Amino acid sequence: MPIRAILTDIEGTTSAVSFVFDVLFPYAREHLPAFVRAHAGEAEVAAQLEAVRAESGETEADVERVIEILLGWIAEDRKATPLKALQGMVWEQGYRAGQLKGHVYPDAVAALRRWKSGGYDLYVYSSGSIQAQRLIFGCSEAGDLSPLFSGYFDTTSGPKREAASYARIAEAIGRPAGEILFLSDVVQELDAARAAGMCTCGLAREGGELAGHPAVASFAAIEPAAF
Template sequence: MQSIRLDIEGTTTPVDFVYKVLFPYARQHVKEFLSQFYGTEEVQVDIRQLRNEQALDQQQKLTPPVWQDDSIDSRVESITTYVHWLMDQDRKSTGLKSLQGKIWERGYRSGQLRGQVYADVPPAFRRWSEQKKGIDIFSSGSVLAQKLLFQHTPSGDLTRFLRRYFDTATGPKMEPESYGRIARALGQAPSEILFISDVIAELDAATSAGMETRLCVRPGSPFPQSHSHPVIHTFDEISPSIM
């Protein structure tokens, strides 16, 4: 096994941190952020992405909030309402995730946010790096959000151990082709990659692409009843024999 690919939520990082800290922070600050940075090109890219997604939601009769274009103020209000709507559905929207990452960046830089990882994660990163294993992240959160989380942990900046980051721009996490794209991007055969996640559908997709997998069941997580993946509870259980 030449490299290890990791999910974040429920794998390296407690689910509660995502849902009780990061998501509420983004929700609380989205309107303020849009009002302040509306004119920047980076934010305009996200807005165009969100506008296209809202139009598609309308076409699919998903009843998204109405998008108002009468003025900048009404547009900001519309985007804020639509972002809240997407978050309420836990939508893995590329535009949403990109915008959230930018909002969180301000929180991390100001010290209002601090990344969280399980206690076994930093020593595992060091151990795998010493074994010359590439460590990559594949998360529905944007690449920016991934980097920020691992930069600002109580154990310091962990990004020095990480090789590459992949988000939903690569493709949905429950589709085998997404894992094939990542393997090709790294110039590796899928069989040389171990993917660790707490989501069975993601592991099934990785297996279909030819990767080895481990189901990560952290404390407090329900134990899935029907699956075919070896189970671990901490990264300490990754056997040296597969490395």
């Protein structure tokens, strides 16, 4: 069946991994403690702090201890949903203040625009929160790319290396999995998407292979109609 929708990863796919690790994570590490202290009493933040306590098993942790836990999770790049949500809030302040600009590869920008104008529905699936995804594309170096996308998915849809997550996303999109092309630089994610019935294409920007999947070095080499 023909491809009707394209689901893309961010890190290493549309955007440089170095942007996340060298820009976003240090920014969050520096600004998160003050942000949490200043906003701990607000409902949206308080809910995430409670989620940190629950996930860490430290249900009585005070705000300073929760901050310590969060900084530890940042250091180990833990895919914890409450951490991702709080990072997204911190990054939003940075983007809105003009201190951050989302990195998106020029070849990805050009292809996404071409696919959108060609009638494909575009979606994002990343371990970063939906809020963080919106910010990378909405406040990108190439301008506001958010009109290109029809939806965003994060770890609330499930882990990225489990087929069930992709089945949920296909159901949410409202298309058979076979009509969706998933793009990623991680073979285990591609394996999971394929197991759910999606078509796959790997991004190997530095060359090499992603075993079992077609792989390209640039979005310019991807032709959805060929899948």
